[in-house]
Amino acid sequence: MELFTPEFFTALAAIIVIDLALAGDNAIVIALAARNLPPHLQKRAILWGTFGAIAVRVVMTMAVVWLLGIPGLMAAGGAILVWIAFKLLKPQEGEGHEVKAAATFWGAMQTIVIADAAMGLDNVLAVAGAAHGSFALVVIGLLISIPIVVWGSTLILKWVEKYPWIVQVGVAVLCWTAAQMIVSEPLFKEYFDTHAMARIGVYAFVFASVFGLGFLFQRRRSTTAAQAA
Numbered sequence: 001m002e003l004f005t006p007e008f009f010t011a012l013a014a015i016i017v018i019d020l021a022l023a024g025d026n027a028i029v030i031a032l033a034a035r036n037l038p039p040h041l042q043k044r045a046i047l048w049g050t051f052g053a054i055a056v057r058v059v060m061t062m063a064v065v066w067l068l069g070i071p072g073l074m075a076a077g078g079a080i081l082v083w084i085a086f087k088l089l090k091p092q093e094g095e096g097h098e099v100k101a102a103a104t105f106w107g108a109m110q111t112i113v114i115a116d117a118a119m120g121l122d123n124v125l126a127v128a129g130a131a132h133g134s135f136a137l138v139v140i141g142l143l144i145s146i147p148i149v150v151w152g153s154t155l156i157l158k159w160v161e162k163y164p165w166i167v168q169v170g171v172a173v174l175c176w177t178a179a180q181m182i183v184s185e186p187l188f189k190e191y192f193d194t195h196a197m198a199r200i201g202v203y204a205f206v207f208a209s210v211f212g213l214g215f216l217f218q219r220r221r222s223t224t225a226a227q228a229a
Contacts, residue, residue, distance in 0.1 A: 014130040015141030049112030064128040078181030085174035089214025179203040
């Protein structure tokens with residue numbers, strides 16, 4: 001993919017939206033890891049921890065971009081993204097964030113980097129899929145989105161709570177990326193290139209299944225809560 005073309009900027013926008021949609025847990029982890037530090041060290045720990053997290057995330061994403069070139073793994077990655085998108089819409093019950101707060105600057109940095117790497121696998125796969133094999137997009141997208149997530153983590157969480165449609169937009173981008181990965185799988189690409197309706201059907205199925213099941217789970221939870229009250 002050539003730099004600074006419409007396709008490049010479209011993919012870059014998708015990467016940023018995906019990262020923001022999946023940022024909630026990572027933002028909470030970062031806040032919890034540094035909560036016991038003095039105020040003047042909290043910002044430093046978050047800043048340098050973020051740089052470490054960016055480096056780890058770039059390496060992980062590049063590895064996934066390379067792996068997605070293996071026949072069959074592109075479609076598998078798309079299927080996993082469908083599950084990730086569904087999880088964003090499915091009501092979360094009984095899930096917490098068991099993150100030990102560090103008492104030292106270096107301890108907080110270590111916690112941030114390790115926790116981000118462990119919890120960022122969904123982001124890595126989504127970004128790799130949206131990058132279409134472009135390592136430049138991976139690096140630029142992460143350099144833009146991760147600082148936004150970290151430095152504006154509290155603001156982002158408030159936005160998500162106030163404007164739930166932000167998550168819906170992120171889910172839609174994930175669905176689009178997942179379907180695109182499936183129809184771009186080298187093993188199936190020739191078939192989908194000659195059967196336009198089948199290609200459209202994959203997109204329709206991914207969107208309908210994710211948003212349909214998400215709606216059903218939300219409705220069931222609301223009904224259960226109403227009966228309990």
